[in-house]
Amino acid sequence: MELRLREFRPRIGPHEHRVVQPGQPLRHTSLRDPSDSAPYGMLVGDHDGLSRLAGLFSFAAFSRHTIVHVTLRDCVPPVEGCGELVDLVLAHPEAGLRPSKWPELRRALRRDTPLTVRTDEARTERHARAWRERPYDRGQLRHTTHARTYFLIGGRDALASAATSFAHAADRGPRQKGVVKGRLAYMDSLGGEPAPHGDGSRHPEVLICFKAYPPYAHVKQPGH
Known part of the structure; x- marks a missing residue:
């Protein structure tokens, strides 16, 4: 997949960071915070949003020194779900x-340069499969919410696994019953990739859902 991004090189104190954002916002994609007050989070997107998230997770998986910032708070919010709308940040x-330093870093995102990258779906799938085949010895994504941003910080294989979940949702979402009438379709979840809460009680599950935006004539289902 080809991704068009915006690249920033903010400097906080003696340290320079590399931050990338999608070149264009994911207008019809949203994330509701999977906090302790809600049983799960909900990420709702159309085909374009879920496809680009698959690419962004794949890019993040193989970019150890890059912070991927996906602005989702200013989307067209769906009526489904509960919880606060938050942005998404991916990083190794x-x-x-440090999430506590994110507001300062975010304010420093002023001058950007265009960037085009290509992701390797076959490589992403290989690493996702390797992660899934190590149920008792695999790294997971640390997660927290701070400053209206949901952070997922971890290694290559867990991020690659999440990328394949979004690719699956983008591919199969338009085929689901009722989506051409604006109905929400549950497709997958991020349940195993984020590490359990500190007490080990449960994983902070994020449901991945497909929802087309009106008018629905642009949704092409198999056979039509």
Whole structure:
């Protein structure tokens, strides 16, 4: 997949960071915070949004020193779900991102340059499969919410696994019953990739749902 991004090089103190954002916002994609007050979070997107999230997770998986920032708070909000609308940030530990410092870093995102990258879907699938085949010995994504942003910080294979979940949702979403009438379709979830809560009680599940935006004539189902 070809991704058009905006690249920032903000400097906080002696450290320079590399932050990328989608070149155009994911207008019809939203994320509701999977906090302790809600049983699960909900990410709702159309085909374009879910496809680009698959690419962004794939890019993040193989970019250890890059912070991927997806602005989702200013989307067209769906009526489904509960909880606060939040942005999404993906990073490896090597990127040196501390969520508590994110507001300062976000304010420093002023001058950007266009960037085009290509993701390798076959490579992403290989690493996702390797992650799924290691049920008792695999890294997971640390998660927290701060400053209206949901952070997922972790390694290559867990991010690659999440990328394949979004690719699956984007591919099969338009085929689901009722989506041409604006109905929501549950497709997949991020349940195993994020690490359990501190007490080990449960994983903070994020449901991945497909929802077309009106007018619905642009939704092409198989056979039509």
